[in-house]
Amino acid sequence: MAIEPWNAVFLAGFAVYVAIRHVYEKRARGAEKVVNRFDRLEAGLLAVVAAGTLILPLIYLCTPWLAFADYRLPAAVPRCGAAVMIAALWLFHRSHADLGRNWAVTLQLRRDHELVRSGVYRRVRHPMYAAILLFGVAQGMLLANWLAGWSALATFALLYILRTPREERMLLDHFGEPYRDYMRASGRLLPRWRRGK
Ligand code: SAH
Numbered sequence: 001m002a003i004e005p006w007n008a009v010f011l012a013g014f015a016v017y018v019a020i021r022h023v024y025e026k027r028a029r030g031a032e033k034v035v036n037r038f039d040r041l042e043a044g045l046l047a048v049v050a051a052g053t054l055i056l057p058l059i060y061l062c063t064p065w066l067a068f069a070d071y072r073l074p075a076a077v078p079r080c081g082a083a084v085m086i087a088a089l090w091l092f093h094r095s096h097a098d099l100g101r102n103w104a105v106t107l108q109l110r111r112d113h114e115l116v117r118s119g120v121y122r123r124v125r126h127p128m129y130a131a132i133l134l135f136g137v138a139q140g141m142l143l144a145n146w147l148a149g150w151s152a153l154a155t156f157a158l159l160y161i162l163r164t165p166r167e168e169r170m171l172l173d174h175f176g177e178p179y180r181d182y183m184r185a186s187g188r189l190l191p192r193w194r195r196g197k
Contacts (some may be wrong), residue, residue: 006078006081006082006142006143006144007061007142007143009078009081009082009085009142010057010085010138010139010142010143011061013082013085013086013088013089013135013138013142014057016089017089017092017135020089020092020093020096021096023096024096024097024100024103025103025105027100027101028100028101028102028103028104031101031110031111031112032110032111033104033108033109033110033111034109034110034111034113035107035108035109035170035174036106036107036108037106037107037108037166037170038106038107038108041162042106042107042163045158045159045162045163046105046106046159048155048158048159049152049155049156049159051151051155052151052152052153052154052155052156053136053139053151053152053155053156056147056148056151057139057143057148057151057152059148060143060145060147060148061148066145066147066148069145069146069147069148070144070145070146071144071145071146072144073141073144077141078141078142078144080141081137081138081139081140081141081142082138082142084134084137084138084141085135085138085139085142087134088131088132088134088135088137088138089131089135091120091127091128091130091131091134092128092131092132092135094119094120094127095120095121095127095128095131096128097119098116098118098119098120098121098127099116099121099128100116102114102116103128107163107166107167107170109170109171109174113174115171115175115178115179115182117182117185117186121186122186123185123186123187123191123192123193124186124187124188124189124190124191124192125168125182125183125186125187125188126160126164126188126189129156129160129164129189130189130190132152132156133153133156133157133160133189135152136150136152136153136154136156136157137153139151139152139153140152140153164188168183
């Protein structure tokens, strides 16, 4: 298997992504969950995202099966993709650090769950999802293949659209007015700069 230089950059970024997740997953492990809204929709979405972020890129990198969907990119595109990947990894790391032990892979709340409104959560309610969407854009700019390149962005966008209203409903039910207040003061993916709380 000959790895093209930009594919190697993607693999390095992916390794950093997995390492960040691994470190923080260990820290959040073991807490008692008082709310668990993991259901068939969540399971299906997580499986689809795993296919888009992991399985298709691996098939692309290790086999010739997806070669029919290859295309050529101008040299500037993967260079910008590397920059987007660095930004995505920075935000991915910061959102894990700020959410701390309140992180979960699915819709869950721990017994001592705290509402986080600081750091990258100050003006954006879903910085981790923003980071993963950015990572998907970087993947598309680095892997010159319609399927393996854009599968992460497409599958995670689906998860984002279907999960985010349910996640916000869960947090509203649990925290009540403080979360409503936070919603007024922040944007979903982009910062809200409005004055006041
Ligand atoms: N949607 C957030 C967090 C993703 S991790 C983001 O994109 O940054 C998913 C878990 O984070 C959810 O199960 C929820 O319990 C928790 N969560 C989401 N926003 C939170 C917040 N502001 N404070 C504390 N926990 C939060």
